[in-house]
Amino acid sequence: MTTKLGSTIKSRLAELGRTQEWLAGETGVSKNAVSKWIRDGKISRVNAIAAAKALGLSADQLLLGQPLADASPPAETTLERLDAKEKHLLELYRRASRDGKLMIYGAATVAPKEEDSDTTFTRPQ
Incomplete structure (x- = not known):
């Protein structure tokens, strides 16, 4: 079952053409942890901030599922540099x-x- 948080993460990853594995690398967690966020809708404050930043979202957009239309593209990631x-x-x-x-x-x-x-x-x- 996908939660509101999970739907937000999945749709933003699709928009960016990125994978759960990419998000795991950007936030410093395992791919299984990202999968659990999507499935269970639970995420720590630190991971929520890191995930929102990686996805180019505000924390409110990520956690509350607010419209993504005004979401900014993520800045070039550190890993890419x-x-x-x-x-x-x-x-x-x-x-x-x-x-x-x-x-x-x-x-x-x-x-x-x-x-x-x-x-x-x-x-x-």
Whole structure:
């Protein structure tokens, strides 16, 4: 069953030619989480703000299902502005933080996972 929130998300994704997977990436959650928002109509405040911003909607438009006619196109997303190396680093960070293996010392040292052991991050001296 699709909720009002779900209908709003689905219709806006269709207008933008985007997928649930894209929205998940933009908001930093799993595709299953986006699917649950659509199905159950429940979303945290932080995720609602992130989703509204990604979809180019106000929070009211997203949560209350207000008309989308005056919805603005979303600004260029941060992810679209990243080069390949930056996207790779972001993926490493997300994977490490999801697995609970992220350790930060100071402001710049990250301990990568074993399969990523060829990449090291150290704080400048």
